Amino acid sequence: SYDLTQPPSVSVSPGQTAGITCSGDQLGNKYTSWYQQRPGQSPVLVIYQNTKRPSGIPERFSGSKSGNTATLTIGGAQPMDEADYYCQVWDNSIVFGGGTKLTVL
């Protein structure tokens, strides 16, 4: 089975930039999506097709990819961005990363 690796946790001070990585074999050849899940809520799509932002998602959220690592960057993190973040790709099946807990403090 295909594995996506995310760091369990990332911390950032308010107003600073946070980066959450997602690594996997041949990830460079795959489309990556990212989801935000605030405590007690359903996941919300924040990035699709590696770099695109859905309508309504703040511009401080951006996606990028380098080699076999995709990165979700939150520029100028806000307390409301504190959440779990999941990456997702397709590898003959839908695969989610293990999730990263972002703490803003």
Next chain:
Amino acid sequence: QLQLQESGSGLVKPSQTLSLTCVVSGGSFSSGNYAWSWIRQSPGKGLEWIGYIYHSGYTYYNSSLKSRVTISIDNSKSQFSLKLNSVTAADTAVYYCARLYSSSTVGDNWFDPWGQGTLVTVSS
């Protein structure tokens, strides 16, 4: 604005069948680019994709659950359903339904939006 709402039994006994339904409202249900999907999240854990179905009835399941899962669709009611048989405590989770957009490019897909989720507990 498209909305999805899960419903079904919140408590299921071990070895029995879990049954959930997701009703879709506020948007197109039969577009060829959309599949309707189930995803679950065990308490304190990450997301696990279960499977999806197109309005044509075509299904695709997670291989780890395939032997126990059936997803069906009722286009006339804009709803789709999940059945998971022979459940154990390991199937205790919040179950989400979501729309999966898939382009013509293999692997180009994403989930948006998601339902609010429903907790299913497997216990005697």
